[in-house]
Amino acid sequence: MSSxxxxxxxxxxxxxxxxxLISCLVTEKLLPAFYVPTKNSYPESGIMVVISPRKLLPxxxxxxxxxxxxxxxxxxPVLLKEDCLHTYGRRVGLVDxxxxxxxxxxxxxxxxxxxxxxxxxxxxxxxxxxxxxxxxCSFTLNIASNPIVLWRRCVExxxxxxxxxxxxxxxxxxxxxxxxxxYQNPPxxxxxxxxxxxxxxSLLSGHPTHPMHRARMVNNGASDFDWxxxxxxxxRVPRSSVLLLGYMEEISLSLAQKAxxxxxxxxxxxxxxxxxxxHELQVDNILTxxxxxxxxxxxxxxxxxxxxxxxxxxxxLPGMALxxxxxxxxxxxxxxxxxxxxxxxxxFSSQIVPKLSVNRDILSVELExxxxxxxTPDPDIAKHLTVVMREEYQPAIGEVVIVCAAxxxxxxxxxxxxxxxxQHVFNLRTEQSCAKFLDRYIRIACEALLPALLYNGxxxxxxxxxxxARFDKKTGELLGFIIRDLGGLRIHPPTLRMSxxxxxxxxxxxxxATETLDEIYPKFYHTFVHNHIQRLIRVLGxxxxxMGWKILREHMESxxxxxxxxxxxxxxxxxxxxxxxxxxxxxxxxxYRDVRNLHFLxxxxxxxxxTQMVYRPYPNLIQYDTVWNELED
Numbered sequence: 001m002s003s004x005x006x007x008x009x010x011x012x013x014x015x016x017x018x019x020x021l022i023s024c025l026v027t028e029k030l031l032p033a034f035y036v037p038t039k040n041s042y043p044e045s046g047i048m049v050v051i052s053p054r055k056l057l058p059x060x061x062x063x064x065x066x067x068x069x070x071x072x073x074x075x076x077p078v079l080l081k082e083d084c085l086h087t088y089g090r091r092v093g094l095v096d097x098x099x100x101x102x103x104x105x106x107x108x109x110x111x112x113x114x115x116x117x118x119x120x121x122x123x124x125x126x127x128x129x130x131x132x133x134x135x136x137c138s139f140t141l142n143i144a145s146n147p148i149v150l151w152r153r154c155v156e157x158x159x160x161x162x163x164x165x166x167x168x169x170x171x172x173x174x175x176x177x178x179x180x181x182x183y184q185n186p187p188x189x190x191x192x193x194x195x196x197x198x199x200x201x202s203l204l205s206g207h208p209t210h211p212m213h214r215a216r217m218v219n220n221g222a223s224d225f226d227w228x229x230x231x232x233x234x235x236r237v238p239r240s241s242v243l244l245l246g247y248m249e250e251i252s253l254s255l256a257q258k259a260x261x262x263x264x265x266x267x268x269x270x271x272x273x274x275x276x277x278x279h280e281l282q283v284d285n286i287l288t289x290x291x292x293x294x295x296x297x298x299x300x301x302x303x304x305x306x307x308x309x310x311x312x313x314x315x316x317l318p319g320m321a322l323x324x325x326x327x328x329x330x331x332x333x334x335x336x337x338x339x340x341x342x343x344x345x346x347x348f349s350s351q352i353v354p355k356l357s358v359n360r361d362i363l364s365v366e367l368e369x370x371x372x373x374x375x376t377p378d379p380d381i382a383k384h385l386t387v388v389m390r391e392e393y394q395p396a397i398g399e400v401v402i403v404c405a406a407x408x409x410x411x412x413x414x415x416x417x418x419x420x421x422x423q424h425v426f427n428l429r430t431e432q433s434c435a436k437f438l439d440r441y442i443r444i445a446c447e448a449l450l451p452a453l454l455y456n457g458x459x460x461x462x463x464x465x466x467x468x469a470r471f472d473k474k475t476g477e478l479l480g481f482i483i484r485d486l487g488g489l490r491i492h493p494p495t496l497r498m499s500x501x502x503x504x505x506x507x508x509x510x511x512x513a514t515e516t517l518d519e520i521y522p523k524f525y526h527t528f529v530h531n532h533i534q535r536l537i538r539v540l541g542x543x544x545x546x547m548g549w550k551i552l553r554e555h556m557e558s559x560x561x562x563x564x565x566x567x568x569x570x571x572x573x574x575x576x577x578x579x580x581x582x583x584x585x586x587x588x589x590x591x592y593r594d595v596r597n598l599h600f601l602x603x604x605x606x607x608x609x610x611t612q613m614v615y616r617p618y619p620n621l622i623q624y625d626t627v628w629n630e631l632e633d
Contacts, residue, residue, distance in 0.1 A: 006417050007102055013179035013214075017147040017172060018104050019097035021211040022071060024584035025154065026050060027094045028616065031068055034089035035079055043101060044072045048092055053157040062088060064107050068153065069144060072101040075544045078619045093619040097209065098538050105141040106150070147172050147211070160588055168587060171332050174215040179205070182214065189412035189421050192400050192473050197313065199406040200306040201228045202421070206465075208408070208535045210331050210583050217329035218281070231280040232303045232314060232322065234259060236273045236294040237374070237385075245346040246370030249274050251320070251389060258316040259301035267299070276372050276387055277322055279310065285327040285384050290374065293385065307403055307465050308485075310335045313392065323368075323388040323485075332587050336383035340510045341487035342371040345388050348486055348504070355500040357455040362480035363448035367391045393468070393482045400473050401482065405464035408535045420539035426476050431547075434540040439551050440478050441469075442533065446555040448481045449528065454564060457495025459520040461488030462528040464535065490514055490523040521569060522579040522615045530580050534621055546625035553622060570622050580618035589614065 007015065025031045031053060037046035052068040078094035144150060148169055155165050182204045190198045207213040218225060234256050256275035260267040267275075273294075278286060280300070286293055303312035303322070310326045325336040345368030353365050367390070374385035395401045407422040415424045428434045449467075452458040460466070460483050468482040493513050497503050506513040514520055529552075537548030553571065560566050569575055 009180050009183035011145065012102075012183050012411075013176050014145055014147060015102050015104070016097070016179050016205060016213075017175050017211055018144060018150060019071075019100045020209055020213060021147055021150060021172070021584075022050060022069060022100070022104065023095050023097050023209055024211055024582070025068075026092050027209075027618065028582040028585050030584060031154070033092040033095070035073070035076060035092055036089045037076065043074050045075050047072050048077060048095060048100075049088070053154060067107055069150065070105040070141065071095075072103060072105075073099050074101055075099060078621075078624065080619070094621070096534070096538065104144040104150075106144040106153075107141060147176060164588060168212075168332075171212040171215045171217065171329065174217055174329075175212045175331075176214075178214040178216050183411065186411055186413045189415050189424055190402075190406070191425060192471060192476060194400070196395075196401045196403070196468075197304050197306070199402045201304075202406050202409065202412065203307050204409050204411050206307075206405070207331060208531060212332045212587075215329060215331055225281070227309050228305045230303050230305055230312060231300045232259070232277045232312065232324075233280050233283055233300050234296040235276050235278055235286060235385075236268065236270075236296060237276055237290075238292055239272050239274055241290075241292055241375050242274055242276070243343075243373040243375050244274065244370075245343065245372075246350075246389070248370035248372045248387070248389065251317075251370060252276050252372070252387070255301070255314065255317050256296075256299065259299050262301050262316065263299060265298050268296070274372070276385070277314075277324065278385070278387075279312075279324040279326045282325055282327050282384065285325075289381055289384055293374075307405055308335075310337075311390070311485075319392055319394060321390040321392050323390060325384050325386050327384060332583075337386040337388060337487070339373045339379055339382045339386065340507055340512070342373045342386040342388055343507055344510065344512065345390075345486045346371050348489075351502050352458075352496070352500060352504055355502060356458065357451045357499065359447060359451070362444055364393050364480070364482045366393055366482060366484040368486055388487075390484065395470065398473050399479065400471050401468050402471065403465060404467045404469050404532065404536075407469070408464055408539055410539070422536070422539065428540065431541065434542055435547060435551070437478075438536065438540055438542060438548055439555075441536065442552050443555045444478055445481060445528075445533070446552075446559045449483065449524075450556070450559045453520070453524055454560060454566070456499045457492035457517060457520060459490040459524040460527075461485060462524060462532060464532045466527070467532065488523075488527075490520040492517045492520050517565065518569075521566065522581065525570070525578050526581040526615075529621060530618065543624075549621060549624040556622065570620065573623065575620050575623060577617040578620045578622075579615040581614055582616050585616065586614045 026033045026048070031050050033048050033050040035046055035048050038044055048071045050068040050071070051062070052066050055062075055066040073095075077092050077096070077099050079090040080093040151169055151172055186204055187202045190202050205213060216225075216227070252275050253270075255277060257267050275296070283295055287295065301314055301316050303314050305312045306321065309330055311321050311323045313321050323337060328335055349367035349369055353367060356365070358365070368388050369391060370389040372387045374382050376382050393401060407425070408420060410418055410420050412421060412424075422428065422437070423434070426437055428437055445467075449460055449462050452460060462483065466483060466485045466488070468484065470479040470482065471477065472479060489512050491512050491514065493504070493506065495517060533552060534543075537543045537552075540548065542548030542551075557571060560571065570578065
């Protein structure tokens with residue numbers, strides 16, 4: 001396993017972004033790649049050759065200019081059999097950033113490396129020359145050090161609109177810059193005695209595969225903004241201009257009064273208005289977009305941001321968290337809150353959550369009892385002034401709550417390089433101890449999170465940032481899980497209605513509601529299996545042996561009934577591929593115009609682009625084992 005640990009912060013950050021970008025390009029089948037194994041070349045098991053988008057059609061010959069990048073790997077990636085690339089080597093079906101050694105090579109244009117044998121052992125060169133024509137001793141590569149250069153080379157031959165190219169380029173650059181800062185000042189690894197908020201704020205890298213995983217696009221130039229310690233400001237909104245659900249008015253008035261007391265000011269009269277909390281970074285947007293909304297200039301209260309940045313806890317409001325619109329792109333999405341989300345949470349919390357088929361001893365759902373939505377027919381305006389209140393789980397005495405994403409992080413200060421937080425905190429030093437921890441984790445996670453999917457038609461967005469784990473502070477024993485953030489669910493309304501007896505009403509056009517049951521499963525697979533459990537299995541060193549996936553299969557088989565549709569989709573031995581979310585395709589899905597590159601066209605299904613570019617077939621990792629690489633594509 002390699003995360004780039006040991007590199008200086010800048011190189012480490014550049015590799016973090018490049019490896020994620022390459023992972024998406026290959027796994028999402030935007031660019032083809034093949035794997036060439038090497039022998040006796042520790043620490044490499046082989047190299048992954050990614051083909052440039054300029055390559056029109058697969059053929060027996062492949063020249064240096066046809067290569068996009070070459071990535072040395074310390075273990076084989078997930079491979080496929082595919083005739084069109086058989087001449088070169090085995091087709092790569094899925095590659096994870098953690099598969100890669102912390103160096104990427106690209107065809108040399110300037111500053112060629114003279115002693116290529118220093119970088120590539122002779123036997124590796126022999127493997128390459130047996131697959132690639134027109135290579136001689138003048139074969140040169142450079143060490144790639146700039147993800148922006150890679151992105152520009154990628155889109156030279158792909159019809160992505162210029163404005164979108166530049167937008168993505170800025171996001172990649174922002175990701176590098178904020179990742180550098182994180183690596184320059186890494187937090188210490190929390191312990192079982194640490195408060196939950198310290199775990200929330202201990203993330204260094206965040207999303208395991210998103211190329212823009214650390215992007216923070218702040219328009220006002222606040223490059224040194226303290227994301228984890230924002231000020232909560234307040235606005236006064238005419239009551240006729242806001243839709244309130246639950247006890248939003250009462251709790252926001254109480255918080256505003258506490259904020260006024262905190263700064264020694266008097267709260268102005270309501271005058272048939274309501275007070276709402278807002279994130280300090282959203283104030284400029286509110287002034288621009290809402291002429292009837294008044295900013296209370298001197299009234300504020302400090303907050304503590306959770307890992308999502310836009311959700312904050314306020315010491316003056318114990319037991320609650322505020323999910324606030326923030327007019328900032330974090331990763332590649334503007335972190336506002338849709339009117340759909342604000343309307344859905346309080347009603348789902350009161351009408352449906354109590355009736356879900358879940359074991360409440362091992363799964364708690366954080367309710368969203370109140371919200372506010374600016375009342376306008378324009379959803380693009382409304383999303384900038386919405387607030388959702390979330391009830392925080394209150395741990396019992398002797399219990400600690402840890403956001404699962406924090407357990408998967410590496411590179412904290414004071415612990416060995418490439419050691420994950422979960423290994424460090426729970427003293428997982430052997431394969432046996434890692435397997436024992438993983439077995440209990442996956443068993444309880446499956447028993448906690450799968451029943452709502454199986455019996456209610458509700459797919460939780462169970463990625464590691466939305467799932468929290470409860471541990472005994474003394475023994476470290478896992479006690480159960482908490483799921484939060486109701487805005488990203490997928491629900492099959494007929495199944496929900498039949499299983500709960502509630503005819504829940506969805507707003508027209510709300511993407512949460514699906515027409516078929518099969519449409520809810522990709523959400524759960526992508527968030528739970530692909531991003532959450534896969535990362536845990538990898539950081540525990542249980543991926544390449546197949547042991548971690550064997551554990552997952554066993555516990556899924558014990559929870560999923562024999563007659564259930566998911567048996568065929570996920571657990572049948574013939575189920576080699578599943579639909580999963582394509583992060584990079586989703587970012588560029590609206591940009592395909594006048595496609596010029598035939599090879600790229602062949603790799604891409606352009607029918608109904610607007611709805612079919614998010615989910616595509618991924619190798620089904622639930623079925624992964626040591627002989628999995630004999631798959632047929």
